[in-house]
Amino acid sequence: MKIIASVLSILSPVRFLVVAFTCAILLLSSAFPAFAIDSYQSDPTEATTQLLDIQRKTDEAAKEPPQGLRKVQKESNEGLNEVQGAADIDKQKRPENSQSATTVEENIKNVLEKVTGK
Structure with missing residues (x-):
């Protein structure tokens, strides 16, 4: 019984650290979308x-x-x-301006070739 009690007493600080780390990650991950404010700001009258x-x-x-x-x-x-x-x-994709684009089938073949090494 003393062994179980000593193991549980050791896990208590570890449990606290895990909870604190999880809370810190949640706080930081919810704050990152705020960095998008610095991105391109369009003019309200644009377009x-x-x-x-x-x-x-x-x-x-x-x-x-x-x-x-x-x-x-x-x-x-x-x-x-x-x-x-x-x-x-000029912003829309059409056959005339997307000749160099790869199809889904070509993308899958490329991935399969990389995975299989062929």
Whole structure:
């Protein structure tokens, strides 16, 4: 019985250290998202011009009767789609600007080759 009592008395400070360490990790891990404040701060008026133009076109389209096929095709050919036009076309991924991208299948093959050594 004395052996069990001595082991339990030794574990008491260790238990305190484990609890203190766990609390410290929880405190620090919850504080790290606050560091994101220093990242890029966008201008509140940034991109509002494009959005307002898209909203204006949407409102006009909602007030008018359905458009004919030729008008829809004409406006669709000017950009990504009829409403958005060419807004942010350089930021979107398309076959024309992603020729060097690897497919999911290629990524899996590369990982399997690394794992198997072939």
